[in-house]
Amino acid sequence: MVKKELSEEEIAECIPDLWQPLTQAQKDYLAQNFTIQKYKKNETIYCEGETPKHLMCLLSGKVKIFKDGVGGRSQIIRVIKDKEYFAYRAYFADENFVTAAAAFEPCTICHIPMTCIVKLLQENTELAMFFIRQLSVDLGIADERTVSLTQKHIRGRLAESLIFLKDTYGVEEDMCTLSIYLSREDLANLSNMTTSNAIRTLSNFASEKLITIDGRKIKIIDEEKLKKISKIG
Amino acid sequence: MVKKELSEEEIAECIPDLWQPLTQAQKDYLAQNFTIQKYKKNETIYCEGETPKHLMCLLSGKVKIFKDGVGGRSQIIRVIKDKEYFAYRAYFADENFVTAAAAFEPCTICHIPMTCIVKLLQENTELAMFFIRQLSVDLGIADERTVSLTQKHIRGRLAESLIFLKDTYGVEEDMCTLSIYLSREDLANLSNMTTSNAIRTLSNFASEKLITIDGRKIKIIDEEKLKKISKIG
DNA sequence: TTATCTTTGTGCTTAATAACACGGTTTTAT
């Protein structure tokens, strides 16, 4: 699993935000505790209830953070893209994971023991500020999302998800095909609705010429209209 | 508004978590930047869209953090009790407030300029860890809450809110009357439902002898059953 | 290649919850 020893330059490229504030001694220390792991499509990265041990940073691929609620329904809480950090919250809160994580597609993820991170934090306030900022941003997103998911109607929620996926993972060369190919079920779990309603609403959007669908390939045609639908709820 | 100069001992009692990690010089510095403000029942503490300037700590009273969504419906995101800190997230995230805050009842709140907090953070990693821990706990709660609010049914959501209010604000001497007296509308906004449904569901709980209601006074009679209702959704 | 499983799509039914209307009650303000 663990790949060959990496040079500090290679590591620096993987985790620039974490690396940059460190002194040389701290960089050496971190490099000794740095490992890389590969995950297959749909593979579980961690489960709800497990004890967190590592900070993870996604180097390539796409990851979902989700939570299974009552009656087998799953809710995607957030998604992770390239160079984003995750899996550290529960450790800082001294809890087990309340969410699970899985790979949407094949992923490369680096692991750094949280004990190592905490040691670095104790001597580097700039690094501490990085986590404070990151957690603060995520908490703001969570607050917004709570209201969107509870108050918007189905069309608004799905429109929001489509815009969100475009903003997060971007589009292909044609400038409008979403780079992420999700199953209807994942799209539903992201938007807090049943799979049937995701399918139906997606078809409606296609009839209204807001998007085109070709299997899991979705092209955003009228982004402004989608934004409007998302906004009015 | 600003009360008479307080002694360091008095301040230490107000904000023990913040105070304890500081050196004497840092304590002196903080004391110079410490002010106290009173708010009346229902008074707004800050509004969505405003620029955050101060860390606040609730010294007495009860506060709601809420967000107005589509169609005038308001969602209570979290509530603050004695000795809890708030209003700092947006500053750390370099955003304006995405939520608003108001006093449920008369409140005393201390204000500390965020510039002062940031200065202290830069020289005190223990203080930084306090915020990292606090934000991590809150983010976990937000994740759990997202799933509860979206997936549980009305009865489950209201039961959860009642348990939550008991755990947060406690009960009176009789050991079962909730110490917080909320309007039906606030109870609805906490539980993501309309006011009529909060009223109806509350009545149902009363008929089922899970609670008794006397105006805004709510007694928890059968906590176990309520927990069960909350859990199964 | 064939068989099996998963995913997608469609129609119909049912359940859950919001919306509305209105009368009575309590609180607040003057």
Place this chain on the structure above:
DNA sequence: ATAAAACCGTGTTATTAAGCACAAAGATAA
């Protein structure tokens, strides 16, 4: 003290979204 406003409770109706059944199309595996 009195008027006005806000809040509470209840019945009725309308809307939204979930649930279910089933067929077709793709994907996966033996």
